[in-house]
Amino acid sequence: MRKLHLLKFFIPFLFTLLNLSWAYSQTWEVFDNNFHLEKKLAEGEIFLLGNSLRINVSENNLAFLDANYEPFTNIEGASLYQFLEPWIIIENNEKYGALHEYGEQVLPAVYDEIQSYYTLLLGRKGEEFFVYNRGKRATNSIGKFSSARIAKNGQVIAKNSDGTYSLPLSENPDHRFISLTDPSTDVIVAKEASGFGLINTEGKYILKPVIDELTHLEENYFYAKNSNEYLLINALSTSADIRYNSFHRISIENEVMVEYIHGKLRRIMKNDGILLDIVGMDSVRKSGSYFNVHFRDGTTGLLNKEGQWEVKPNKTATGIFPGNEGAYGAKIGDGFGFINASGDTLVAPKFDQVSVFSEGMASVKMGTKWGYIDHHQALVIPYAYNSAGAFKDGVAIVQAEGKYDLINVNGTSMLEEGPCQRISRTTNGYYLLENNGLFGLAKPDGTIISNPIYEEIRREAKDKILVRKGDKYGVIKENGDFELPLFYNTILFDEKNNKVLAKSKTEKVPEILSKKELKKRRKQKKGA
DSSP states (O other), rough: OOOEEEEOOOOOOOOOOSSSOOOOOOOEEEEOTOEEEEEESSEEEEEEEEETTTEEEEEEEEEEETSSOOOOEETTTOOOOOOETTTEEEEEEEEEEETTSSSSSSEEEEEEEEESSSEEEEEEEEEEEEEEEEETTTEEEEEOOOOEOOOOTOOOOOOOETEEEEESSSSSOOOOOOEEEOOOOSSSEEEEEEEEEEEEETTTTEEEEEESSSEEETTTTTEETTTTTTEEEEEEOEEEEEEEEEEEEEEEEEEEEEEEEEEEEEEEEETTTEEEEEETTEEEEEEEEEEEEETSSSSSEETTSSSEEEEEEEEESSEEEEBBTBBBEEETTTTEEOOTSSOOOEEEEEEEEOOOOOOTTEEEEEEEEEEEEETOEEEEEEEEEEEEEOBBBTTTEEEEEEEEEETTTOOOOOOOOOSSEEEEEOOTSOOOEEEETTEEEEETOEEEEEEEEESSEEEEEEEEEEEEEEEEEEOOOOTTTTTEEESEEEEEGGGGGHHHHHEEESOOOOOOHHHHHHHHHHHHHOOO
């Protein structure tokens, strides 16, 4: 096993440090995917970094662990400071160093600051900057600057003492720029006296600095103006692809890029060209990722991002919202209702506000309250809420009198203990319940896993939900039963290895009882 000898470093709060204490004898238990105990590990603080990096930190030792949690590289007298994949940053007396995630030391702890990129490290000593190149496995000085940083494309942008900028890793490191910015991942926008240009990952111009105006749109797309010519550019890593050019005026109005021909609005533009070319337009406004297109003849249509009509131009509505299930919310006269793709009225405009149909129902507002209607305009859930969300899997989040609730399609609450102070839907469709700083969880169908009784609750995988009360952690299943008792100081889920690691300060683990067993024992206790 390789050993590196370094000074001792401290661990900052970047990591989730849970009750770190060396005064107690601590043991790590390793469980398989079904929570069967496989082995026990020596004391220390284990960190799971990235997809497969495992590190054990003890008082005087840092060890890189393999899939069996056995050390393969040991660093004596070292602790962690920061993990910026694939780099491990270490610190000693306010000086910084770096290791690669494979355990190789690449920079000693002598730098005032270290920045990282996939294949580069940028270190600073006073005003002098150094670059470590992973491919060349070498560290070189790149000069003294007021400041320097790694750009999104891997070049280094340096600011000189006179306020100009340089690219010290380019073929011309002494060239001075007025400004250098990196709005996208592949190119740097450079400004010189002659104008704006684009520089690629190699530090070379792919668009010469002759552009009067250059605006980043999104991703690698740019809008440019040069004299009387307008350009739409896709900035690739090797070249600037001019996707559209015109001598007619292109401008961005109401977050929409449009083109005028002979002073009249004629085209709606996308990043790389024309989205819609049609005569008679008066104005265009965004509606989510769609466009409300208003014409001089008084018609309005809803255009999608592919340039197709979701709702054909019609005189029924003056404003149209993105829809679902063949119905689109619309401003009709002084009220709101629903129309179809042809502009025919489906639901009369008798509401003060409408939302989108989902699972056959849409929330609508009358006065200050929201209720739900079906496609036949029937009110299926009364006006009782200050806000009402869309139904998903037969469940919706509603709010009334400052409290939030989960309701089913009949309008019945699904929370057995009543409304909560806050409810939010997680990315995997579960519902996080909050009351008085405590948290619970419900399934996507509204079934309660736990009422808000925990200070922390997080679903890691199916039947693996981390919970915490005070400084004690446990794992519960989706029926609320414990897999690991509320007992451990730290619990980690090693997804790559299909293992669960749990640390405690004592060998004695309490008995785990299911909900049924708990109820049975309570009855037996009452009977006695």
